[in-house]
Amino acid sequence: MNNRCALVSKVIPFSCVDGPGSRLALFLQGCNLRCKTCHNPWTIGRCNDCAACVPHCPHDALNIQAGRVWWDEAHCQQCDTCLQMCPQQATPMAQRLSVEEVVVQIRKVSPFISGITVSGGEATTQLSFLLALFATLKADPLLQHLSCLVDSNGLLSETGWQKLLPVFDGAMLDLKAWDNEHHRYLTGRDNAPIKHSICWLAGHNRLSELRLLVIPDRCDYLTHRRELIAFIRRLGDVPVRINAFHAHGVYGEARHWRSATAEDVEPLAEVLERERIRVIRPALYL
Numbered sequence: 001m002n003n004r005c006a007l008v009s010k011v012i013p014f015s016c017v018d019g020p021g022s023r024l025a026l027f028l029q030g031c032n033l034r035c036k037t038c039h040n041p042w043t044i045g046r047c048n049d050c051a052a053c054v055p056h057c058p059h060d061a062l063n064i065q066a067g068r069v070w071w072d073e074a075h076c077q078q079c080d081t082c083l084q085m086c087p088q089q090a091t092p093m094a095q096r097l098s099v100e101e102v103v104v105q106i107r108k109v110s111p112f113i114s115g116i117t118v119s120g121g122e123a124t125t126q127l128s129f130l131l132a133l134f135a136t137l138k139a140d141p142l143l144q145h146l147s148c149l150v151d152s153n154g155l156l157s158e159t160g161w162q163k164l165l166p167v168f169d170g171a172m173l174d175l176k177a178w179d180n181e182h183h184r185y186l187t188g189r190d191n192a193p194i195k196h197s198i199c200w201l202a203g204h205n206r207l208s209e210l211r212l213l214v215i216p217d218r219c220d221y222l223t224h225r226r227e228l229i230a231f232i233r234r235l236g237d238v239p240v241r242i243n244a245f246h247a248h249g250v251y252g253e254a255r256h257w258r259s260a261t262a263e264d265v266e267p268l269a270e271v272l273e274r275e276r277i278r279v280i281r282p283a284l285y286l
Helices: 081-086 099-112 122-140 158-164 180-189 192-203 225-234 252-256 262-274
Strands: 004-013 023-028 062-065 068-071 097-099 115-119 148-151 172-173 209-215 241-245
Touching: 004 122, 023 099, 023 122, 062 158, 097 099, 099 122, 115 122, 122 148, 122 158, 158 192, 172 192, 192 209, 192 225, 209 262, 225 262, 241 262
Parallel strands: 023 115, 115 148, 148 172, 172 209, 209 241
Antiparallel strands: 004 023, 004 097, 062 068
């Protein structure tokens, strides 16, 4: 797959939850975290053509050709049986799209959107495609007004962010836990690189939003409130979006965890607001 192509799990032409305004949201396949709380867990892995899903498709929308799994969109009923069967936490429905093919889709909806957001999975695991896409949009007189945002886990290196700096407008980053060990428990990775990305982006006026995830009984923000508040203050006037964990779509042990309610979110929101930090509360609770 060349650097002008990406493995894409989904394209949503009009989204109101992936950044400001109405946006085209592009979800890339593959992630370098293993979050227990991921509610799109089939975007984590990439299909290795093991074909475990093929015999279980009730609509015969999957078949094997030349050792590869092929998805027949015309027969697919979106029942997601294949997602439940996949041992790789992947999807056979991901498509390889070129920059040009994505731009065609953006051009169709450009009069009705304020920008595009590339998410995942983890968008920056396909950095070459991301750079090519954003550079193409910024060079197009009819599309350059669209803001280009990345929804990221923050594991990209500083060198990677430096490459993106000339062609993107901002990033929305998650900090799933303050304590490193607790972060490893929730995501499988250390949070030091993520904290560094957050600070670097804020310092270059590219941190659009910091996101915190409230998980009932498994959330350490209030335990480390002093360190967290000091950290957020150093970022400048960056809004903090509090997301409420919900078990819908989650795999593994977290599917049995209690979903967050307003009563779980408010203590953190109030602590931050007392420090004059801009807080965005969850739009809904599931």
